[in-house]
Amino acid sequence: MNKYLISGNSVIAEAAIRAGCQCYFGYPITPQNELTEYMALHLSRKEGCTFIQAESEISAINMVYGASIAGARAMTSSSSPGISLKQEGISYLAACELPAVIVNMMRGGPGLGSISASQSDYFQATRGGGHGDYRTIVLSPASGQELADLTQRAFDLADNYRTPVIILGDGMLGQMMEPVEFHKEAPENLSTKSWALKGAKDRPSKIIKTFTSNPNELEEINWRLFRKYRLIEREEVDYETYMVEDAELIVIAYGIAARIAKGAIKKARAHNLKVGMLRPITLWPFPFKKIQEISKRVQYFFVFEMNMGQMIEDVQLALEGNGEISFYGRPGGVIPTPSEVFRILSRQYYQKGLNR
Amino acid sequence: MKAKVKMKGYIEINQESCKGCQICFYFCPKSSISDSGSINSSGYFSACFSDNSECNACGICAIVCPEAAIEVYRE
Amino acid sequence: MTIKTVYKRPKLLKERLFHYCPGCGHSVIHKLLCEVIDEMNLKERIVCIPPPGCSVFAYNYLDIDMAESAHGRGAAVATGIKRVSPETIVFTYQGDGDLSAIGTAETIHAANREEKITAIFVNNAVYGMTGGQMAPTTMIGQKTTTSPYGREVNKEGYPLKMSEILSVVEGTVYIERTAVNSPKNIKKTKKAISKAFQVQIDNLGFSMVEILSPCPTNWKMSPIESWHWVDKEMVKEFPLGVIKDRIKVKKC
Known part of the structure; x- marks a missing residue:
């Protein structure tokens, strides 16, 4: 198996492409720009794939939401201040039970902070981050190789549990170069997503929604999420x-x-x-x-x-x-x-x- | 020579969907729609068609009806 | 004697009472959308992105695929769907608070990228569902719950003209402003919607129909007064008509 010596940010991008990521939506922020740039170079020209440099982090996460609605494997990446902006979209993804992969290469905060590596977003990542009663799976890589492996795992977890997954790295991991092996090649065909909306053909029309005026209905949605989170807690702990x-x-x-x-x-x-x-x-x-x-x-x-x-x-x-x-x-x-x-x-x- | 037949139309108003906004009263060129005087289950005074034989099924009432409560027929 | 049906409730409109207030423009627009989608035979390949606001419940009425977006993010969500599935016809349904306040960035940039999507922009000069607060499109002098003394230019600025703003964005192909306050205007709105969808079907670029729509409750008027007010006040600030048409140029 070939070994690659590339920066951590590029490792995530390459691993994502090999995991069948079809859409990437980003916005420049240090120290994760190499990831966006790698996607611009390699994903944008790939058949059936989309790369957009969005007008803001908010737009980027909402494009991920759209791509996920259409049934694609989609991801976005940013660093701490940008991740704060994405929380709105992450909450909607969790509510609609849509898969997505969100990378946070953490930097010092609060505020604009610094561009140096930090771990100050632990609470934000592990407590849901946005509004509402929800959790996201949070993966914490500690090496170049793990960036590759966990990125690929993130896409599978997101699809299996229909939930947003956060890869919580940091500025140092992103910039560091280590020899890395990619254990997976891009899958030929990803299974079609049962929830995908492309028009009501050969089936009744469907809706993906988060709003309901009935608290009892919303309570049931929350309990359904809760049961899913319990299952994840039972099955997916790793250390x-x-x-x-x-x-x-x-x-x-x-x-x-x-x-x-x-x-x-x-x-x-x-x-x-x-x-x-x-x-x-x-x-x-x-x-x-x-x-x-x-x-x-x-x-x-x-x-x-x-x-x-x-x-x-x-x-x-x-x-x-x-x-x-x-x-x-x-x-x-x-x-x-x-x-x-x-x-x-x-x-x-x-x-x-x-x-x- | 063929005698010109006057078009005759009529409308059906779904009393339950009607919210009594009276938009159709205003736009009906023949003033054929008026207040039914009765309250539907949503609490609105619904509209009713007063068959004065003037209706020519122009369809304007149905076009403007925000509730899609009016259907128009021509005999 | 045979009986001919002149107007029937649109097929794609679900059998359900609208929650909208008497005289509201939303339900008229819903009706038109159902008619156009049916006539253009798009049900099997169309996805609507409804917004938060009064029309958040649009899914209760339109029998088509829908995916609700966060406030203002419609154009970004539509972009995501359209890029994954270019053969799908994607349209956003947005109010003036949604498209011209919180969602300006998303809208302008989606238009500028020449995304092949359509925006149905319902302009009723207020935030409706939250109780009639001032919107960027509120008329000068108009009283709302957050401009109780009337909108003042030196404090709250001018009514924002999104159609005109978007008309100078290169990626927009077709923009028309219509209203749903008279039989004639409603017919024009229907035509504009089908034209905007056709632009998308032909893969030409971004299209938008801005629809001036009465909101009797928040304007504190009777339904018919509110329908007249659109002509009397709104049209002066927001003139009706085709604002931009680059269809021929794009087709060459």
Whole structure:
């Protein structure tokens, strides 16, 4: 199998094309422009495919909504400020149970923030993001290879559950170049979508709608979504464990922060500190059960995020008051080094007396 | 020579769809539509066709009726 | 003696009472759409994008495929559908708040990309469903719930003329402004709608019919007064007629 050395943003684009993405709608924003540019170069000339540089992020997500209504595999990408604008459309996609893939290569916030990598949109991504009672599947890649694999998985999940799926990367993953293999070729024929609207031919007319004036009807729609979300929580949790077997201290980190933490853990192990890591790959659904399982044996947890502490709330929910959690975070687009994290980590380790 | 036959028409007003907006009263060139004086189940005073034999089935009432409550026939 | 049917309820209009107020223009436009779609034999390949607003319930009446859009995003949603499925006839149904306030960007850029879609733009000079607030198309001096002393130019600006604005956008092929306040105007509106759909069928570009439509409830008038008010006031600001016709040029 061929290996490609391309930037993370381009990896997502290529993986999407190979996953059968037929439509891409984007709007320029750093640090994810390479993705849009790759699509302009490669998707726009592909037979039966569409690339549009939209007039705004809002338009882009609504074009995705339209393409999904017509039964196509569609995606859009942006970075934090642009993702805020897309939330309206994501809410409608969730309400209408339409598949879509939305990439957020996070940058520092709030406001216009910075263009440097950050993880400040964890709450926005995992709590639904827009208005209304809904969730989106959130995938958190931590390497070039995972960008490829999770992008392809995102399209399948979106179709299977008819729900928007967020790929939550960051500016660093997007810019980084790593050798990547693409495990999938574009499918010859994607199955036709039962919900697609193209005119009422050989069937009664159909509607795709979100509005109803009947609260009871809307309640039933909400419960239907709820049941789907429960199913996703049961079936789709994914995570990676790293040196947890004998660990006394468990780092919990995701995405690029987990990559940095891995470097710190390697240093810790070199100093005979028994540190391991749980890395959630799906941020929603979150690996609550796995953390509970680990907490039966391990007392100390160390949450590391590139924000002021967002995922830590999910870890607290998982631990239900058991165990002890400490936190280290750098918000605003500051990217800590493995040595820095190792320093904090080892201090915790000694303070807790884990070396004894 | 053939005698010119006067066209005769009539309309049917769906009393339940009518909202009594009276737009048809105004536009009917023969003033053949008026208030029925009775209230339908939606609470509107519906319109009724007063068969004064003047109706020539021009169809204007049906064109302007916002409720699509009027159907027009020609004998 | 044989009896000939001169006018029958349109086939594509579902058997259901309209929720619109007495004298409302929406239901007249719905009727026309049903007639045109049926006459042009488009039911099997047409998708309507209704907006939030009074016509959010259009799906209760028109027996065709529909996909509801977020406020103002109709043109973007229509773009998505049309690009995936070029053989589908896609039209948005939008009010003046939808198309000329929150959705200006989507509309202008879809038109500029020469998207092969059609906009049915219902202009009744107010936000109807939310209770008659001021719209960009509200007349100067017109009282609404958010311009209770009448629209003032120095505070609230002028009625926005979307048809004229769009006429200078290269990608628009056919734009006509009509009204549904008299038998003659209703007939013209029907013709304009079929012409706009034909532009799309011929794959020529963006087409729009702006329809001045009475809103008796929010204008606080009787139905017939509101139908007259369209002629008396609105037409002065929004003159009727073909605003742009590039059909011949595009066909060459």
